[in-house]
Amino acid sequence: MxxxxxxxxxxxxxxxxxxxxxxxxxxxxxxxxxxxxxxxxxxxxxxxxxxxxxxxxxxxxxxxxxxxxxxxxxxxxxxxxxNYISLFLDDDIFLIAVKNTLIFASITGPGSYLLSLLFAWFINELTPKLRSVMTLFFYAPSISGGAYMIWQLMFTTDQHGIVNGLLMKAGVISQPIAFFQNPDYIFPLIIVIALWTSLGTSFLVFIAGFQTVNRDLYEAAAIDGIRNRWQELWYVTLPMMKPQMMFGAIMAITGSFGFGGIITALVGFPSPDYCAHTIMHHLSDYGGTRMEMGYASAIAVILFFMMIGANLLVRKLLDKVGK
Amino acid sequence: MAKERVSKLRIRKSNHALNRSAAGDFGINLMLLIFAAFMVIPLIYSIMQAFKPLNELFLYPPRFFVVSPTLKNFKDLFRLMGTSWVPFSRYIFNTAFIAIVGTFGNVMLSSLAAYSLAKLKYPGRKFLFNMIVYSLMFNSTVTGICNFLTISWLGLVDTYFAIIIPAWCSTTGLYLMKQFMESSVPDEVLESARLDGASEARVLWTIAMPMVKPAWLTLIIFSFQGLWGTGASIYIYSEQLKSFSYAMGQVLAGGIARSGAGAASGVIMMIVPILVFVVSQSNIIETMSTSGLKG
Incomplete structure (x- = not known):
């Protein structure tokens, strides 16, 4: 080769x-x-x-x-x-997993990417000292080990959890809500927590990217008729940052498909009614627990092509920036 | 006409930045503040929990801030550590060993490979680099199953090396290092050193490596952070080989009686990577500035 x-x-x-x-x-x-x-x-x-x-x-x-x-x-x-035939025709739980993974990835992937880009841009306007403090604030959740477990504590089932406690005291609810046992709450909560931990490498890439844009370009653009900050972002800054946006997209997509571990830590495995069951969970179930390596490999191959496919699609989309 | 514009611009620039409205500034800073609070409040809350005495942990209605801070939770944690079946220092050693050997190998191998891919010319190097870029597009879940087979065939199960060796070939580090090397080490400098008769190893070690200091610092930190968080692994079942993060998780899993100690362990786990980042932030940002992917 x-x-x-x-x-x-x-x-x-x-x-x-x-x-x-x-x-x-x-x-x-x-x-x-x-x-x-x-x-x-x-x-x-x-x-x-x-x-x-x-x-x-x-x-x-x-x-x-x-x-x-x-x-x-x-x-x-x-x-x-x-294996592929039984995955798609006989395995209902796999289809739930595909659906959940697609919904989850299509919210957290673009969500984390846009949040990273937007806040890196906002932070870039600050003074250098404030900038490094804010960078730390936004980046810290993604590196602080198992810190996301605090969400479980905040949303504990009894009235001692701060969310239930405050809601009860305010009279909004009379009984504590079992947030992490109720499928209605699990999915939105997981998405919020995933976004909370997702301002990682791509966020740093953008922070650095904004700093590398040549300042003279802004003056030139103002003369050419750029009138507000959004035009400036779209027509001047982002096209200059295209390489960073490419790399940031790869990191965000790979990350959005990889949140399975956090889900298991927060809601256990399997999740109630399989409401947060993703392809990763299905994979580790068959590969790790049941030792059906052939079947698990088929799941892994599907996941592999989903991730590569999403990346190639996004690369196409990013070509449209600034046009 | 154009001249008039320019002078207008100069005047505007003196009291306000280009293309920025006061209302826009206000709105954006407000949003920044709200989201910063959303990011930080859970972290501050977990620090608060760690300093709360037991009666405050189970107060109703619950309070966010600690009223009478105590170190009792940390003392409990250390007492628990003292009574564990495997001495706690052993867990710390395990994590330290994995993190240090894993990070060292990753930085060395990545530097050699990055130099080769960025600065030496030979058939196939583009192909190799493209493979690295493609490998960034999927995560280790996909390779996990077969790696389990490979690691058992290699006889690495239940050794530190089951975790260390895969960490040596993590591709994000190589990618960042290669991009940084390409843009911040000028070819002419390397060429003139070669003309002076320096060997390739010498050029790499005494000229290229010092110039990419931000990149290898970044690699050290990313690799360390990744390995520091190593939790329970399917490859390791001996209790005396398990990691610090795993042991901390066990404290947390100990139920209500250990809520305080659990909160303290959470703070210890999160404070180390955050401190490391605070110290190294400027180097990491510098490395990231060259991380772009063309095409």
Whole structure:
């Protein structure tokens, strides 16, 4: 794969740089370049070997196992598409998981992305000291370990929880509400908590991005007829920040598909009526508990393509910024 | 005409920033304030809980602020630690070992690979970097199942290395390092060092690495923060190999009688990464400024 890709590249530039390579074949030139660049391979190898073992290989193996029945004890048995067929036709809980994951990701993904972008922009207008304090405030929830458990304490089932206690004292409710047991409350609460913890790497990327925009551009834009801050953001700032927005989007999308752990910690597994059951939960149920590796791999493959698909879609959308 | 505009601009700029209305400023700062409160109140509340004596923890109606702060919860926590079956210092050692060895390996391997991808030319390096970018687009849930198989085949189950080695090849760090290296280490400097006869290892170590100090500080912090939070892992079942975060979680799971100690443990878990970020904020922001993905 690697060599094939490499073999194509120098040929496409053949016209631009007529050098000694004219005398060689494509493959000969590539080998020559590879020999010259052996230090590069040598330095990149340790990382790439581990990366291959722990990231590339698992993806390829998952795709293979997803066509089999595999319980880790006996050798895998080839059943082709049966896992996928039973996922979509027989497994009602999987369909709930898909629905929940899609709703959850389509709210928290764009939500966290827009919050990060908007607040990074607001914060950028502050004085440097205030800016670093505000950055800390917004970023802290995403790094403070299990701090989201405090939400469980705030929404405790009895009157000692601060939310129930205050609502009861104010006379809004007479009985404490079991927030984390009632499906009506769980989903919105989880989304709020997910957004609370989601101003992470992409937020920092935007904070840094706004600072790198050249100030002179704003004066030039004002002369060209930019009249308010929103126009300035859309036509001047964001196009300059497109690379950062690209990277921020990747981080936000990957994050929005990965909140399963927080959900389990807050509402337990399985959640009441499967109201917060996501594909991640289904995956760890079959892969971790039931040891049905073939079936679990099929779930993993679907999740993989959902995430890659969402990323490629968003990259397309981001091309429209500033137009 | 244009000249007139410019002078107008200058005048406006002297009393107010470009394209900013006072009403807009007010609205935006109000929103900023409301959301900042939303972000911080839960964190402040958990600190408050940690300093409340037992009767305040179970007060009705509940109060947000602590009235008579006490250190009793922290004392209880340390007493609980003293009575645990595995000495508590062992949990701290486990987390420290995993965090230090994992972070060191990640920074070393990422630096070597980033230098190679950013500054050396050889067939296939674009392909390798594209693979790294694609790997950022999905999370470890997808690879989890097969990694369980790989780690058992390698015989790493129930060792520190089941957590450490996968951490060595975390791609976010490599990505950030490569982007930073590409934009802040000029090729000419490296070239002139090579002409002076410096070996590639020497160029990397004495010229490139000092120039990307913000990037490797950022890597250290991200990697440390990730590993510090390592909780219960499916790879580790021996009690004496489990992490600090796991042990803290056990305190929290101890029920109502331990509410106070649980709150104290939560504060300890969250204060460390926050302090680390406070110290390193400017370096991290500098690294992030080059993190953009073109295309």
């Amino acid at each position: 690697n060599e094939n890709e490499a073999a194509v590249r120098p040929a496409s530039r053949k016209e631009k740089r007529p050098t000694a390579r004219k005398d060689m074949t494509k493959i000969g030139w590539t080998l020559h370049e590879m020999r010259r660049g052996k230090m590069g391979y040598f330095l990149v190898a340790p990382f790439m070997i581990l990366f291959f073992i722990f990231t590339v290989l698992p993806v390829l193996l998952s795709i293979f196992f997803s066509f089999t029945i595999f319980n880790m004890l006996e050798p895998p048995e080839w059943i082709f598409l049966d």
